[in-house]
Amino acid sequence: MINDRERWCTVSQLTTQIKQTIEVASGLQNVWLRAEISNFKRHSRGHMYFTLKDEKSRISAVMFAGKNQFLRFEPENGMKVLIKGRVSVYEPFGQYQLYVNDMEPDGIGQLYIQYEQLKQKLEKEGLFAEERKKPLPFFPKEIAVITSPTGAAIRDIITTLKRRFPIVKITLFPVLVQGKDAPFSIVSALNRVEKMSGFDVVIVGRGGGSIEELWAFNEEVVAWKIASLSIPTISAVGHETDFTISDFIADVRAATPTAAAELAVPVLSELDKEVSQLFSRLDRAVREKLSREQEKLNRLGRSYAFRYPSRLLEQKEQELDRLLERMQKALRYKREGYKERLAQLHERLIRQHPSHVLSTEKKNTAQLHDATNAAMTRYLREKTNHYRHLLQKLELLNPLNIIQRGYAAVYTEEKELVKSIKQVEDNDKLALQVEDGTIHAKVTTVSEVTFFADPQNKNNEGRL
Structure with a gap:
């Protein structure tokens, strides 16, 4: 198998x-x-x-x-x-x-997943950042409202705007607020608002509903369009607990359409009341200021200067004389000081003038020249005396001088000075250098006996 x-x-x-x-x-x-x-x-x-x-x-x-x-x-x-x-x-x-x-x-449902993922994506791209949001104007002249023309939202917005700020101009841009065509309808209305210009605020939104009914305001195309608007935008979608992507993108989020209208405009009656209060405060402040200035004027009118102007003038004349004397004295003091300072500077300038400096240097040079001559004379005299002293010593040691006293210098035929009997032998020829010439002699005998001149021998005779 x-x-x-x-x-x-x-x-x-x-x-x-x-x-x-x-x-x-x-x-x-x-x-x-x-x-x-x-x-x-x-x-x-x-x-x-x-x-x-x-x-x-x-x-x-x-x-x-x-x-x-x-x-x-x-x-x-x-x-x-x-x-x-x-x-x-x-x-x-x-x-x-x-x-x-x-x-x-x-x-949790697919729509909620899409909502959370788009929210995270746009937040990472910086569309929710507070620094990019624009402030709302305090006195808007014209407001664009983008919503359904038949819903309760438009009635609430118009009623609130007219009640709070009846002078504002309202322009409705009707759109679809739910269904597959709603996102493109909203984007188209936003484009029209931007092209028309002249609007100070844009309110975009609708009334409450389920997440499916509010979904048009969670579409990415709507979010990017709101983010690109140059006009401040208020998002008013659903009820207070409803949050859409448009709420995070818009410059201001309103809990309801009615709240959006309240955020968009002030209350005119309250402004009138506040203006009246400001006028009252201004009138009171002006009256108090006038009263204070009038009192000050009255005080000045009662003052000594205004009652006796001639005396005040005399007093000021004397004060002027005194100040003038002080000024003249100060000027004299200053002038003397400057003259003294000028003299000192002139003296310094003279001392440092090239001709003066040259004269001084010539004197210094002459003094140095005299000192140098004196030093050289002293040095020459000292060296001359030293030379004479050495010359005297040399004269004493000069063999010629010794020869003049009766002595002779003995040389061999090789012209060597004879200092010892060991340098000569019998029959050697010698030359004797005396004062007036040379004596040629011949050695007959060599002896170790020292020959001394006999004091009794007047002729100093002797022999070798």
């Missing part, structure tokens, strides 16, 4: 057979599933891969980009969803999985 090769098949063949079996099962080709998303991953090509699970089981799922591009929300881990799709086999892994054709949130 096991050797029956005709019954064998490959893994691929088996997987294909399983896939074909599942795909022909009608109950697996139109599956409705309630589950929770986990392991969600969006591929770079746009496909979504995730796992659907409940308390006991899980199944792999894929939703291709061609299907998920129509989703109105962003799937994420932990989200409970309602799935419509078909079951098939992914042959490379031999794994069955769910191919999702449609998906919507389960529980």
